Amino acid sequence: MGKIVSDKFTVSPIHLFFVVYVSIVDVGIMSFQREIVKDAGTDSWLSIVIVGISVHVLVWMIFRILSAQKPENADIVSINRSYFGKVIGTSLNIAIVIYLVAGAFVSFRSYLEVVKIWIFPMMNMWPLSLLLLGLIYYTVSGGFQTIVGICLWSFFSILFFFVPLPLLVTDYLHPRNLFPLFDHSAMQILHSTHRMAFHYLGFETLLIVYPFIQEQAKSRKWAHLGVLSATLMYLMLLFIAMMYFSQGQLLRTIWPSLNLISMLEIPLMQRLEYFILSVWLIKILANISLSLWAACHSLKLSFRVKPRVSLIVMLALFVLLQWFIGNQEEITRATTIYSNIGLYFIYIFIPIVFVITWLKKKVISL
Amino acid sequence: MVNKEVKDIRQLFALASRSSDFTTNTLAITEPPLKISYYKTLIDGDKLQQYLMSALQIQDVELKLRHLKDIQSYLPNDEIEITDRIEIIQHKLFKGYALIQLREEDPTCALIPLESKKGIRQSNETENEFSVVGPKVGFVEDLETNLHLIRSQLNTPDLIVKELTIGSLSQSTVVILYLDGVANDENVAKIENRISDIDFDVVFDTSQLDQIISDNSLSPFPLFTTTERRDRVIFSLIMGQVAVISEGSPYFIMGPSTLFDFFLSPEDYYLPWILGSFFRIIRILGVIFSIFASALYVAITTFHYEVIPKDLLNRLIFSRQSVPFPPVLEAVFLEITVEFLREAGARLPSRIGQTLGIVGGIILGQAAVEASLSSNILIIIVSLSALASFTTPIYKMSNTIRFLRFPMIILASLWGGLGILIGIGFLLVHITRLQSLGYPYTAPFYPLRVKDLKDSLIRSSYRIINTRAGYLKPDSLIRYKPKAAKRQSDFEEE
Numbered sequence: 001m002g003k004i005v006s007d008k009f010t011v012s013p014i015h016l017f018f019v020v021y022v023s024i025v026d027v028g029i030m031s032f033q034r035e036i037v038k039d040a041g042t043d044s045w046l047s048i049v050i051v052g053i054s055v056h057v058l059v060w061m062i063f064r065i066l067s068a069q070k071p072e073n074a075d076i077v078s079i080n081r082s083y084f085g086k087v088i089g090t091s092l093n094i095a096i097v098i099y100l101v102a103g104a105f106v107s108f109r110s111y112l113e114v115v116k117i118w119i120f121p122m123m124n125m126w127p128l129s130l131l132l133l134g135l136i137y138y139t140v141s142g143g144f145q146t147i148v149g150i151c152l153w154s155f156f157s158i159l160f161f162f163v164p165l166p167l168l169v170t171d172y173l174h175p176r177n178l179f180p181l182f183d184h185s186a187m188q189i190l191h192s193t194h195r196m197a198f199h200y201l202g203f204e205t206l207l208i209v210y211p212f213i214q215e216q217a218k219s220r221k222w223a224h225l226g227v228l229s230a231t232l233m234y235l236m237l238l239f240i241a242m243m244y245f246s247q248g249q250l251l252r253t254i255w256p257s258l259n260l261i262s263m264l265e266i267p268l269m270q271r272l273e274y275f276i277l278s279v280w281l282i283k284i285l286a287n288i289s290l291s292l293w294a295a296c297h298s299l300k301l302s303f304r305v306k307p308r309v310s311l312i313v314m315l316a317l318f319v320l321l322q323w324f325i326g327n328q329e330e331i332t333r334a335t336t337i338y339s340n341i342g343l344y345f346i347y348i349f350i351p352i353v354f355v356i357t358w359l360k361k362k363v364i365s366l
Numbered sequence: 367m368v369n370k371e372v373k374d375i376r377q378l379f380a381l382a383s384r385s386s387d388f389t390t391n392t393l394a395i396t397e398p399p400l401k402i403s404y405y406k407t408l409i410d411g412d413k414l415q416q417y418l419m420s421a422l423q424i425q426d427v428e429l430k431l432r433h434l435k436d437i438q439s440y441l442p443n444d445e446i447e448i449t450d451r452i453e454i455i456q457h458k459l460f461k462g463y464a465l466i467q468l469r470e471e472d473p474t475c476a477l478i479p480l481e482s483k484k485g486i487r488q489s490n491e492t493e494n495e496f497s498v499v500g501p502k503v504g505f506v507e508d509l510e511t512n513l514h515l516i517r518s519q520l521n522t523p524d525l526i527v528k529e530l531t532i533g534s535l536s537q538s539t540v541v542i543l544y545l546d547g548v549a550n551d552e553n554v555a556k557i558e559n560r561i562s563d564i565d566f567d568v569v570f571d572t573s574q575l576d577q578i579i580s581d582n583s584l585s586p587f588p589l590f591t592t593t594e595r596r597d598r599v600i601f602s603l604i605m606g607q608v609a610v611i612s613e614g615s616p617y618f619i620m621g622p623s624t625l626f627d628f629f630l631s632p633e634d635y636y637l638p639w640i641l642g643s644f645f646r647i648i649r650i651l652g653v654i655f656s657i658f659a660s661a662l663y664v665a666i667t668t669f670h671y672e673v674i675p676k677d678l679l680n681r682l683i684f685s686r687q688s689v690p691f692p693p694v695l696e697a698v699f700l701e702i703t704v705e706f707l708r709e710a711g712a713r714l715p716s717r718i719g720q721t722l723g724i725v726g727g728i729i730l731g732q733a734a735v736e737a738s739l740s741s742n743i744l745i746i747i748v749s750l751s752a753l754a755s756f757t758t759p760i761y762k763m764s765n766t767i768r769f770l771r772f773p774m775i776i777l778a779s780l781w782g783g784l785g786i787l788i789g790i791g792f793l794l795v796h797i798t799r800l801q802s803l804g805y806p807y808t809a810p811f812y813p814l815r816v817k818d819l820k821d822s823l824i825r826s827s828y829r830i831i832n833t834r835a836g837y838l839k840p841d842s843l844i845r846y847k848p849k850a851a852k853r854q855s856d857f858e859e860e
Contacts (some may be wrong), residue, residue, distance in 0.1 A: 014816075034574070119782070119783075135791050142799040149795075152812045275783065280789060282787065285791050
């Protein structure tokens with residue numbers, strides 16, 4: 001299965017930056033502050049740093065795993081098969097596909113929920129969500145290159161809004177809110193680290209995307225840069241939120257980033273959060289398309305299912321799931337389940353595969 | 367297919383003589399008498415007199431011709447061809463050549479070029495792509511003149527002209543131009559293949575070829591740049607693109623093109639780079655404004671009143687309070703009115719067109735506001751965005767931009783700002799998926815090539831843009847060696 005992917009479908013290394021960044025930063029960026037401040041308070045930035053470093057290590061492992069494969073250009077589907085045998089390997093692959101689709105659905109559903117709460121509280125969301133699904137179909141059917149393109153556009157469109165943010169809010173910040181430093185127990189920080197790790201889920205698509213990157217050796221630094229800039233983005237938003245809100249306020253604010261943005265006024269516009277939430281659509285589109293593409297591609301590799309067919313089935317599944325997971329509570333529950341599984345995936349599964357790779361290498365060299 | 371297979375010269379004459387402008391004469395000035403046949407509507411009578419008759423009559427005695435080849439030594443024209451291949455004879459006959467035979471039954475003819483250039487406009491000033499600075503040389507409807515214009519500025523044997531014949535009825539010559547050693551051979555081969563695969567009856571204009579050979583006909587975006595300017599064609603040739611023109615068309619198409627090529631104006635390169643970049647950015651902002659302005663108005667007035675600051679909102683409410691329509695109808699009406707004006711202006715003779723513009727633009731707009739059928743803020747937005755759409759240097763792209771407004775307005779009326787963003791989503795995915803001759807349409811932004819950004823949003827100085835854009839995969843990357851002029855400053859005078 002390690003066949004070389006034709007040049008027509010691959011992208012150059014620099015694009016891995018956008019892929020990794022987009023796959024990490026999700027709609028959670030609007031709300032993560034409250035979750036981590038709850039436990040670690042003023043020290044919650046430590047948890048971002050810890051998770052960030054651990055993800056760097058995981059990315060390093062992923063590259064080690066993938067570059068050690070012979071024949072080259074393997075992805076997780078073929079690795080699972082060769083490491084765990086046909087039965088276990090295939091069931092792992094199925095699990096990964098389900099996990100990816102679930103991730104895409106959770107993003108989709110929570111974005112729609114934020115839109116419903118902030119922009120259209122009274123609106124029937126069905127026509128909009130169907131149109132969105134159409135847009136997702138159009139994107140994913142364009143293939144990997146199109147999705148990477150959308151990742152790139154979304155990165156820039158978001159950058160456009162978040163970079164001026166610190167400048168616009170400087171007047172309202174209270175740096176004293178950041179203190180005292182280091183007065184929380186390791187347990188508290190660990191709790192908030194656990195919460196923060198949810199917001200890094202997604203970079204594991206690297207395991208499937210890898211063969212589609214040209215000159216993979218060069219691409220490492222871009223993947224790490226992607227992780228680093230996501231960490232910086234989280235840190236920036238955390239610090240701004242912590243300086244803007246008092247601890248008490250922050251704990252009662254569901255979407256601190258959005259509340260913060262909504263206070264800003266620029267000459268021609270108020271209620272900037274409408275704008276940012278709308279632009280966020282492109283970001284979510286990239287995120288969902290990437291996961292769905294990875295799912296379709298894995299299905300194609302393991303069962304030779306036509307991607308077009310599996311994509312339609314997945315989107316139909318989205319429509320069905322939208323019936324069942326309707327309100328905020330159910331979405332939160334689904335997100336929590338998904339995130340916990342995701343944590344097992346990245347912090348247990350990937351190291352296991354890494355160790356196996358390492359052992360194999362040892363055995364061969366002996 | 368109307369074309370019948372013509373087997374021999376007698377059949378050709380039989381078919382041709384059914385029409386009254388086909389002439390066959392016998393020239394008794396030579397020995398033996400020559401038989402000359404031509405379409406008198408295709409040849410130039412003066413040329414017939416000057417070239418042929420006077421040359422053959424130069425001696426008082428009768429010319430003795432033993433063989434057709436002897437004609438060549440008397441006629442001062444090197445384009446004479448002697449052949450017995452019927453398909454060439456037929457082709458040349460329709461291109462304005464006269465056939466000369468020694469005997470009526472003789473299958474061998476001498477073909478003498480006498481084509482007439484009647485009906486071709488003499489002025490070749492650019493009409494649709496105007497520029498204030500720089501040359502205003504444009505193309506005309508004559509292929510040879512156009513090729514002359516190109517070749518006279520590109521004095522290099524590397525400029526290759528490839529001729530193909532397309533069109534079962536028009537037998538038009540289609541010419542592919544490229545710089546050997548610059549343009550990627552693969553691109554040339556691709557264009558050549560696509561063009562020679564065409565089966566079509568009459569090729570009126572290169573823009574028809576554009577549509578037939580384009581990668582994706584389900585797109586409102588033009589995939590090849592079209593121009594009537596000489597400098598533009600030469601510029602894209604030296605950048606490594608391939609240019610195509612068909613006989614009888616004043617327009618070249620060039621490919622592979624990127625979306626960005628449509629927003630470049632030759633003037634960017636004639637102005638100092640700071641100004642050139644500034645105007646380029648203005649142009650792109652104009653395009654963005656033109657696509658989204660009316661849609662934003664609809665989104666804001668339908669859903670998001672609270673986005674507008676209070677003072678501005680007062681004005682907006684004041685201007686809209688007596689308008690009886692929902693914003694989307696108001697906007698669509700006005701946009702369609704502007705399209706009527708544009709379409710009428712393009713069809714009418716230029717003098718009437720101007721008057722109509724004044725009547726339509728000023729009087730109609732004023733009356734619509736006074737009758738409170740429309741808010742005057744919207745009139746400002748719509749007319750500004752119509753104006754802005756014409757800032758694109760290539761007309762085809764400005765059509766696309768005006769077209770894109772309508773889906774945006776409708777999406778905005780359904781879901782406000784989010785609807786516009788869904789529209790943008792579709793637009794972004796669409797342009798990311800598009801390819802021109804198999805090359806990504808959004809280069810150099812995606813796939814991102816940092817090196818090629820120096821001549822994209824901004825036009826950097828000539829010292830920096832000395833290399834060709836890598837996304838065209840040109841055979842040689844360097845255009846020229848930048849040599850910094852030695853800086854001399856009287857401040858450090860020795």
